[in-house]
Amino acid sequence: MKITVTSGKGGTGKTLISTSLALSLSKKYPTTYIDLDVEEPNGYIFIKPDIQKKEPITLPFPKVDYDKCNFCGVCQEVCAYNAIAVLSFNNEVKIFPELCKSCGNCVLNCPEKAMFEVPREIGTLTYGKRENLKFFEGKLNISEVTTTSAIRIVKKKSLEDIRDGEILIYDSPPGASCPMVEASKGGDYIILITEPTPFGLFDLRIAVGVVKGLNKKFGVIINKEMEGFDELYEYLKKENIKVLLKIPFERRIAESYSKGKTLSEIDKEWEDIFLNLYNQILEEVND
Ligand code: SF4
Ligand code: SF4
Secondary structure, X not given: OEEEEEEOOOOOOHHHHHHHHHHHHHOOOOEEEEEOOOOOOOHHHHHOOEEXXXXXXXXXXXEEOOOOOOOOOXXXXXXXXXXXXXXXXXXXXXXXXXXXXXXXXXXXXXXXXXXXXXXXXXXXXXXXXXXXXXXXXXXXXXXOOOHHHHHHHHHHHHOOOOOOOOEEEEEOOOOOOHHHHHHHOOOOEEEEEEOOOHHHHHHHHHHHHHHHHHOOEEEEEEEEEOOOOHHHHHHHHHOOOOEEEEEEOOHHHHHHHHOOOOHHHHOOHHHHHHHHHHHHHHHHHHO
């Protein structure tokens, strides 16, 4: 079972909820938590895993064999991302790593077979463990913009060596653009986290549109639940969107959150609440 936890905007408690869910489920099932918020991963603060190994995340990057290149300019023409400049006056083919999407088009189309690929490091993948819970974290290097590719690689790695009945919890980047879509693709269920505020509702509407476009089963968790903003409930009712759980707006949760504690570490009963939540999801997925 693959569950993506996401939110239309940052700061909604997505990581608190995904780590609390993962840790609670790991008491009963083989579970893996995967931090796909590669620009700013912070799940480790809550999971506190024993780190087992780190390895570079790499993408293929074109390189030129100047013994074969005749500076014809074809690679520059076929690059849709303007990542190549052929400077024939200078006998140089300049390739800009920050623009290259590693699509391989230039290598494929070079008439002289003068291009080949080498690995380019874009970030780090960290593996860890906490009791029955496996931990993966993808982290992009500073100034890297290859977010979606990094997410794809980390997801692929998380599927190697999975245990029987494994539950994978993907902690998605916030927002509703390509990285969130990549984190949600191929999964069984999406949990959207929101807050009962006008900003929360605005972003939730956008995220719901994206999730519906992906044709996935999904439900909503309302974090910092409090009275006084009925528009959220009216919207959820009108759109027939399932509210999976409400997490109250409580000072002790906020304080514990700032100390990196998961909900079940604040109050053991959250373990059962998240196990029940998983059973609801299971029923819906199998329906
Ligand atoms: S397409 Fe090949 S031969 Fe032509 S400029 Fe690029 S690398 Fe050189
Ligand atoms: S791999 Fe793709 S994006 Fe990168 S330089 Fe070649 S054609 Fe451009």
